[in-house]
Amino acid sequence: MRERIVLTALAVSTFFYVTVETLPIGLLPQIADGVQVTDSSVGLLVTAYGLVVVIATIPLTRLTHRWSRRRLLATLILTAAVATTISALAPAYPTLLAGRVLAALSQAVFWAVVTPAAASLFALQSRGRAIAVLYAGSSAGPLLGVPAGTWLGQQAGWRVPFLALSVVGLAIATVIITLMPSAPPGSRHADRGTAPDRTRYRTLVVAVAVTVTGAFIAITVITPFLTGVTGVRDASISPILLIRGIAGLAGATAAGFVAERRTWHALVALTALETAALAALYAFSADPPLAIAAIAAASTALSGMVTVLGTRVLQVAPGSTDMAAAGTSTAFNVGITVGALIGSLMLTSFLRESALLATAIAAGGLATFLIEPRLAARLRPADPPTRSAVPQLAAER
Numbered sequence: 001m002r003e004r005i006v007l008t009a010l011a012v013s014t015f016f017y018v019t020v021e022t023l024p025i026g027l028l029p030q031i032a033d034g035v036q037v038t039d040s041s042v043g044l045l046v047t048a049y050g051l052v053v054v055i056a057t058i059p060l061t062r063l064t065h066r067w068s069r070r071r072l073l074a075t076l077i078l079t080a081a082v083a084t085t086i087s088a089l090a091p092a093y094p095t096l097l098a099g100r101v102l103a104a105l106s107q108a109v110f111w112a113v114v115t116p117a118a119a120s121l122f123a124l125q126s127r128g129r130a131i132a133v134l135y136a137g138s139s140a141g142p143l144l145g146v147p148a149g150t151w152l153g154q155q156a157g158w159r160v161p162f163l164a165l166s167v168v169g170l171a172i173a174t175v176i177i178t179l180m181p182s183a184p185p186g187s188r189h190a191d192r193g194t195a196p197d198r199t200r201y202r203t204l205v206v207a208v209a210v211t212v213t214g215a216f217i218a219i220t221v222i223t224p225f226l227t228g229v230t231g232v233r234d235a236s237i238s239p240i241l242l243i244r245g246i247a248g249l250a251g252a253t254a255a256g257f258v259a260e261r262r263t264w265h266a267l268v269a270l271t272a273l274e275t276a277a278l279a280a281l282y283a284f285s286a287d288p289p290l291a292i293a294a295i296a297a298a299s300t301a302l303s304g305m306v307t308v309l310g311t312r313v314l315q316v317a318p319g320s321t322d323m324a325a326a327g328t329s330t331a332f333n334v335g336i337t338v339g340a341l342i343g344s345l346m347l348t349s350f351l352r353e354s355a356l357l358a359t360a361i362a363a364g365g366l367a368t369f370l371i372e373p374r375l376a377a378r379l380r381p382a383d384p385p386t387r388s389a390v391p392q393l394a395a396e397r
Contacts (some may be wrong), residue, residue, distance in 0.1 A: 002179050003121040007130055009175040010118050011137035013077055016168050017107050018141025019149060020084055021049055023161060024100075026150030030158040035093045045100050047340075052104035053111075054333045060105065061112040061326035069117040070180040072109070074173045079106040081169030088162035112326035115310040120188035121181070125260075127190065131310040132256020139252040139303050143245030147238075193317035193324065194260075199379045200316040201324060203372040205331045208309060211271050211365030212335025213342070215302050217358040218278055220343025221351060222295065225281075229352045230291045240292055244299045251300035255307035263312040267305060268369050274301035275362040282355035306332075 024031055024045045031042045064072055080103045087099030118134045119127035149161035193201075218225075226232040226240060251270075258266040277297035284290035309328060317324030339358075346354040 003181075005175065006180045007118055007121055007133055009172050009179075010073075010114055011134050012168070013073075013110070013172045014114065014134060014137035015141045015145055016077070016165060016172060017080065017110060018138045019145030020080060020103055020165055021107065022046065022142065022146050023149045023153075023165070026146050027153040027158045027161070030153055031096075034158055035090065035096055037093045041093060045097065047337075048097065049100050049104040049107075050333055050337050050340075052101055053108045054330055054337060056105055056108040057112060057330045057333070058323070058326045060109045061322055064109055065320060065322055068182050068184065069113055069120070070176060070182045072113055073117060073180070074176045076106040076110045076113075077169050077173045077176065079103075080110075081166045081173065084162050084169065085166045088159045088166065108329075109326075111329040113322050115325050116188075116190040116314065116321040117180075119190035119310075119314055120183070124189050124194070127314065128258060128260060128311050129256045132253055132307050135252045135303070135307045135310065136249060138306070139245070139249040143242070143249060190314055191321055192319075193313075193315055193321060195315050196318045197316045197376055198318040199376040200372055201313075201318050201327075203368060203375055204309075204312060204316065205327050207267075207271070207365050207368035207372070208328055209331040209335045209338075210368060211274065211305070211362055212302075212332050213339040214278065214358045214360070214362030214365060215274060215298065216336050216339025217343040217346070217354055217361065218281065218295075218298065220340045221347055221354050224347060225285070225351055225354065226291070229285045230288050231286070232288055240295070243292065244295050247296035248299040248303035251302070251304035252307045255304035258308055258311070260311060260315065263308050263315060264369070264372065266308045267312060268366070270301045270305040270308065271362065271366040271369055274298055274305070275359060275366050277301060278355055278359040278362055282352065282359060285352055285355060 024042055028042045031045075032038060067075075083099045083102035083106065085099075086102065087096050090096035090099060115131060115134065118130050122130045149165070152161045152164065153159075222241075222244075223237055226237060227234060232240065255266065255270075277294045281291055281294040281298070284294065310325075313324050313328050314321055342357070343354060346357070350357075
């Protein structure tokens with residue numbers, strides 16, 4: 001029961017971080033009026049947050065890799081809670097931006113350590129389901145956290161949801177400090193890869209960056225695409241985004257039942273589904289039911305991929321799983337940043353074509369996953385002869 005309570009707290013912490021990162025999008029006009037800046041300056045709060053995560057993840061994870069996970073996670077979440085309070089109470093834009101940067105620094109390390117921490121709470125054969133529960137929290141962020149925070153900010157002012165998130169962060173940290181088992185770094189089964197393979201890991205990093213880039217081109221333009229290309233009314237956008245969120249949560253949950261020996265197959269299947277869904281979005285962009293179905297399928301695939309990715313890293317990590325997770329987290333955030341940039345550049349003149357480009361890039365991620373076994377077999381050094389084989393080799397010579 002103790003481990004399950006801690007796992008629940010960690011799942012809520014993923015919800016917490018996703019909501020903290022993306023909440024300014026829903027409250028953009030209110031924040032702009034509150035600190036007297038332009039809407040684009042508020043948009044920079046999300047962009048700068050993502051860039052800090054990309055830049056800081058690997059060096060900060062390396063710096064803190066000797067900390068126990070209980071101490072590290074509690075410190076990170078408390079830091080994010082304090083940073084969110086600073087943002088909520090900020091009298092002017094510079095203070096608000098400083099609070100966002102501090103929260104981003106804590107998130108940079110959080111995503112590198114939370115997956116091994118959750119997996120280490122349970123036996124090896126149960127860690128896939130534990131990771132599914134963990135990432136169900138992150139899938140619930142866009143589905144529940146951002147809409148609820150947006151509504152609360154519209155009713156009570158933009159500062160209130162940030163303060164509410166700070167309270168959530170304090171509660172999570174309290175559970176971790178009081179209930180999470182403490183263990184020296186490197187002492188749990190999730191601290192090292194179960195089948196370490198440097199080539200497979202590097203291929204995984206590249207495939208994730210490419211696939212997520214394609215996915216986020218489509219995600220960035222989803223609202224104008226639906227209204228400008230598909231012909232959906234503005235009033236229908238919220239229900240469609242709700243459908244997309246539910247589909248993502250279902251994908252993350254279902255991926256928890258993938259057997260450890262099937263993680264590569266699952267990543268190939270989910271990336272293929274992502275590519276096919278984006279292709280269908282382009283092909284049926286003028287047909288609302290089919291376009292909405294394609295968006296839901298793409299969300300299912302991406303969320304499922306995130307869950308399976310967590311397990312895959314714990315298998316092929318060539319060194320510590322913290323550093324391996326830091327690498328895939330960086331790749332994921334690079335994909336988000338590059339995809340969002342490309343998508344924003346296509347908003348004005350190439351809206352429908354954005355789905356086609358997203359398809360092509362996602363197909364590149366699929367191809368990278370598909371060549372992984374052949375590449376790993378080609379680059380793996382030959383196994384040394386066994387002791388029983390040595391006399392036979394000597395005789396042959």
